[in-house]
Amino acid sequence: MKRIKPYAVLLALACFLPARGAGISEYSVKSAYLFNFAKFVGWPANAFENEKSPLNIGVLGEDPFGEALDEVVEGKIVGQHPITVLRFDRFETGQAERLRKCQILFIAYSEKPRALQILSSLQGSSVLTVSEIEKFPLLGGMIMFNQAGKRIGLVVNVKAAKKAKLEISAKLLQVSKIFKPERQP
Amino acid sequence: MKIDFKNLRLKQKIILIAVASASIALLPACLMFILYERETFPKIMLKNLSNLAQLVGDNSNAALSFNDPKTAQDILNTLKTNPHILSACLYDAQGKVFARFPDNQREIQALGPAERVEKNEITPLSAKLYHVILSGRETAGVLFLESDMKEMDSRVSSYTTMTILVWVFSFLVSFLVASRLQKYVSEPLRQVVDRMKDIARGEGDLTKRLQVHGTDEIGEVSESFNTFVGKLQNVDEMKLGLISVVSHQLKTPVAEINGYIENMLEGVAGELTPRQKKYLESMKGIGQDNYRLISDLLSASKIERGVIAVDLKPVSIKQVVEISVRDYEASIRRKGLSLRLEGMDSDFMIMADKDKTVETLRNVLNNALKCTDKGTISIRVENEPEKGVIEVEDTGIGMSDETMEKLFTKSRMLGKEAGRAGAGLGLYIARSFMKLQKGDIVVRSQIGKGSCFRLELPKLIEGEGAQA
Known part of the structure; x- marks a missing residue:
């Protein structure tokens, strides 16, 4: 009995950790955040083809969400727009037109070297850009996931959002850090 | 306190009826008022609590959606401005506690899926409300609010106080109004009753009539009473005439x-x-x-009938006594009584009708003679500053206070003493004569010891007699 005990503990831990991780993993939380942005951000009317056309969440680069994002948005409707997920493997110049069809665009970490290029190609469109790339707001991105202790926090570049004619709800700003370019190093 | 309603005065009855009906009529209204308040207030209170939950829930929406318990806590802490909120708790979409107020509370159980619905519960001590917070079409969380019932208690008690005040006020007002208005009923009736009593006692003036107020039952009673008195007056006049x-x-x-x-x-x-x-x-x-x-x-x-006339002239008081006594001296001695005359050594003048004074004195002497079987009859003349007095005192049977009271009234005419004292009109006439002469007649008496009648007449004032 005494010899078996450590194995049993290890076994229990081994079972416990993945199970817990699957429940509230970082990316399932971030998936939920991506979906929730749809509720707290207002797009100009011309951002959609019509009232009932889908609200597209694009994932550009190496997709960290996997199934989690699809599970979150499955069957969900915001306003009158059903939610769809569009995936783009990596950024190519010719893709710009397709990226502009997204209302929310998550730029994966793999696209860090091309981040500036991507953002400039979206100039003049009303795409909410989201990323976990460091100093994303400084590059002109709108929302950055910011790991602050246990909580996944948000940094919002209000100026960039305004420029893209996006209305970010005051409630969302209340739970976010506001990016201020002057203070950033 | 037991009220003997039957024997209350009419005035008191009217006030009592008015006050009682006002109070009784108001009672159900007051009760309804309180009951209505008790019934509706919890609904109003829940509505307010629900509005508050909606507001707080809406504000917490982003905090729940983006997993920000700190902001959620800040939002819940704003509830401390509402003194009636006992506790609050914000649960996330999975039912786990996300934030709570006050935040130093004991452990709170997570909500099961079945509990994440809109519901409320009212107990005498608190009102509890669960509010589901929606984000778009999804449940973002559940807000629980618990409010005390002090507001309701204080409202119910202030309504009760108010109701009691209204009740007491209406009680007083109806009392005052009834006290003032009752006289329109009781006063005319009291006049009728007073007059009836006077006439029953034989003192009322039959020529006077009651003032009739209005044509109601009391007016009719007054009217009928006046008719009745009128008939009585006719009968009286007929009797006098006869x-x-x-x-x-x-x-x-x-x-x-x-x-x-x-x-x-x-x-x-x-x-x-x-x-x-x-x-x-x-x-x-x-x-x-x-x-x-x-x-x-x-x-x-x-x-x-008021047709008697007096002829006032200066008269010698001694002469009056002598004339009156003359007829009775023999009878007195025959009955074995002694007659004593006092104060007859000096004479003075009085202003009087000689015949009527003599008749009065004879009347008194006649009575003394009749009522005395042994002893003395004394006649005393007294010279007082303004009046001449003749007292007739006997040692006869005397009389009771009750008898003395009615002695000079005509009601004695058919009384028990009538047998002994003739028609019993003598002393009534005596007093009338004395009054007509601006004098008076009084009596003092004790049963078994005798009576003393005192006749008073004004003296002749110097200088007046010359003309007369």
Whole structure:
């Protein structure tokens, strides 16, 4: 009995950790955040083809969400727009037109070297850009996931959002850090 | 406290009825008022609590969506501005506690899926509410609020106080109003009752009529009473008229008969046998009594009709006493009584109607003689500063206070004493005569010891007699 005990503990831990991780993993939380942005951000009317056309969440680069994002948005409707997920493997110049069809665009970490290029190609469109790339707001991105202790926090570049004619709800700003370019190093 | 309603005065009854009906009528209204408040207030309270939950829930929406318990806590902490909120708890979409107020609370259980619904619960001590917070079409979390019932308690108690005040106020107002208005009913009725009592006592003036207020039942009673008094007055006048005529018609024949008897006794119609003489003596006595009775009736009817006149002249008080006593001296001695005259050594003048004063004094002497079987009858003349006084005191049977009270009224006419004191009108006439002469007659008496009648008449004032 005494010899078996450590194995049993290890076994229990081994079972416990993945199970817990699957429940509230970082990316399932971030998936939920991506979906929730749809509720707290207002797009100009011309951002959609019509009232009932889908609200597209694009994932550009190496997709960290996997199934989690699809599970979150499955069957969900915001306003009158059903939610769809569009995936783009990596950024190519010719893709710009397709990226502009997204209302929310998550730029994966793999696209860090091309981040500036991507953002400039979206100039003049009303795409909410989201990323976990460091100093994303400084590059002109709108929302950055910011790991602050246990909580996944948000940094919002209000100026960039305004420029893209996006209305970010005051409630969302209340739970976010506001990016201020002057203070950033 | 038991109220003997039957024996309350009409005034009190009217006030009591008014106050009781006002109070009783108001009672259900007051109760309804309180019950209605008790019924509706919890609904209002839940509505307010629900509005508050909606507001707080809406504000917490982003905090729940983006997993920000700190902001959620800040939002919940704003509840401390509402003193009635006992506790609050924000659960996330999975039912786990996300934030709570006050934040130093004991452990709170997570909500099961079945509990994540809109519901509320009211107990006498608190109101609890679960509010589902929606984000778009998804459940973002659940807000729990618990409020105390102090607001309701204080409202119910202030409503109760107010109701009691209204009740007391209406009680007082109805009391005041009834107290003021009752006299329109009770006052005319009281006048009728007072008049009835006066007339029943024989003191009321039958020529006076009640003032009739309105045409209601009391007005009718007054009207009927006036008619009744009018008839009574007619009867009274008829009676007086009859007495006056009859006594006037009888007086002369009786006087004539008495004259004949007198003549016969004096032997004018020839020698009388002792037996004839004895009979005539008896007839003389009866005749004199009759004459006096008729005279009294005539005088009384004249007094009643107010047609009697007095002739006031200076008169010697000594002379009055002497004239009056003269007729009774023999009778007094015959009965074995002694007669004492006091204060007769000096004389003075009074202003009086000689005949009426003599008649009064004779009347008093006659009574003294009748009521006294042994002892003395004293006549005392007193010279007081402004009036002359003649007192007649006997050692007779005396009389009770009750008798004295009615002594000088005509109501004695048919009373028990009538047998002994003739028609019983003598003293009524005596007082009327004395009053007409601006004098008075009073009596003091003790049963078994005797009575003393005191006649008072104004003295002649110097300089006045010369003209008279």
